[in-house]
Amino acid sequence: MSKRLINFSAGPAALPVEALERARDELLDFQGTGVSVMEISHRSPEYDAVHNEAITLVRELLDVPDHFKVLFLQGGGNLQFSMLPMNLLHSGRKADYIVTGNWARRAHVEAMTVSGEAARVIASTEDTVFDRLPSPAGIEVNPDAEYVHFCSNNTVYGTQWHRFPETGGLPLACDMSSDIMWRPFDVAPFGFIYAGAQKNLGPSGLVLALIREDFLERCSEALPKMLQYRVHAAKNSLYNTPPSFSIYLLRNVLDTFRQRGGLAAIEQENRAKAEQLYGCIDRHEGFYKGHVKEKAHRSVMNVTFNLPDAELDARFIAGARELDMVGVKGYRKLGGIRISMYNASRMSHIETLVSFMDEFARTAG
Numbered sequence: 001m002s003k004r005l006i007n008f009s010a011g012p013a014a015l016p017v018e019a020l021e022r023a024r025d026e027l028l029d030f031q032g033t034g035v036s037v038m039e040i041s042h043r044s045p046e047y048d049a050v051h052n053e054a055i056t057l058v059r060e061l062l063d064v065p066d067h068f069k070v071l072f073l074q075g076g077g078n079l080q081f082s083m084l085p086m087n088l089l090h091s092g093r094k095a096d097y098i099v100t101g102n103w104a105r106r107a108h109v110e111a112m113t114v115s116g117e118a119a120r121v122i123a124s125t126e127d128t129v130f131d132r133l134p135s136p137a138g139i140e141v142n143p144d145a146e147y148v149h150f151c152s153n154n155t156v157y158g159t160q161w162h163r164f165p166e167t168g169g170l171p172l173a174c175d176m177s178s179d180i181m182w183r184p185f186d187v188a189p190f191g192f193i194y195a196g197a198q199k200n201l202g203p204s205g206l207v208l209a210l211i212r213e214d215f216l217e218r219c220s221e222a223l224p225k226m227l228q229y230r231v232h233a234a235k236n237s238l239y240n241t242p243p244s245f246s247i248y249l250l251r252n253v254l255d256t257f258r259q260r261g262g263l264a265a266i267e268q269e270n271r272a273k274a275e276q277l278y279g280c281i282d283r284h285e286g287f288y289k290g291h292v293k294e295k296a297h298r299s300v301m302n303v304t305f306n307l308p309d310a311e312l313d314a315r316f317i318a319g320a321r322e323l324d325m326v327g328v329k330g331y332r333k334l335g336g337i338r339i340s341m342y343n344a345s346r347m348s349h350i351e352t353l354v355s356f357m358d359e360f361a362r363t364a365g
């Protein structure tokens, strides 16, 4: 068998190997049907069981309250940047946006395309290259906002909201593409949560969304059917042919989370991984320079840092590759190194990385 590398890619990212092996084993003959899960009707009982098991796993893992619907949508995280305002910002309604990175900014830009000035920026850290989150005192929500949109983990810059923004009871709307299910959290204050699957849940293209019922009831009915949350919710995400293979794989991934003991157990490992890696960066302060200036805002998922020069970046990347580690190159706008360690990256991978980094700092520094 060909070997699997240690994959720190930001996304599409590493998936749990058990989820892939299960797909491999079932690929040609899905549960005795004699065909693959890709080749059967999305109205068949076999597919229906997979679809509903995926939804049940989402509900169980995130402890989703009954007054929320679980949706599977398409078009990646990006389509939600426009679909959310299309659904909610009709009839002159307004929303607040917190801009803390690339994706958060893009969400706001798309909301402006849909609804112009109704999409307001209430806080931004762009002037310091998104090296921190806004201070709570600097966030003042407008009482007429339908929702307050933020991005829980800033994949490019490496900041993460460990405590969500205070809104005085206004519903939060959140892009959780790169950190959903890294830990348990309280879903109740959210009107809408969405996540492109390719970071922590499954294949790209598929989006997991949670929508609160009162939020759903406020959604527009004057949109093309495929763009209406109401339609997808009413049809249990089976209005049209869903991306069935992607949902099947997401089911496999979530089942591995369940087998690991759920999100509380996963959170413990994620915190331990982050402690190891940031500990290494801090040990070699001056050689590894973290992009994020506020330690309390450091992401547990995406760790960004620079070496003293671009030549050392290149040597670092090559050295990591020699030890079978890939996906460590930083985002093109930021340079340097980015280590993405979603749920599928395990403690042993981080230990291998950290011992390489200690050695690299000692010999090259």
Ligand SMILES: *Cc1c(COP(=O)(O)O)cnc(C)c1O
Binding pocket: 011, 075, 076, 077, 078, 079, 103, 151, 153, 154, 155, 175, 176, 177, 178, 196, 197, 199, 204, 205
């Ligand atoms: C990767 C990412 C996206 C982009 O999602 P697509 O599926 O490529 O549209 C959006 N938001 C965040 C936070 C991301 O990390």
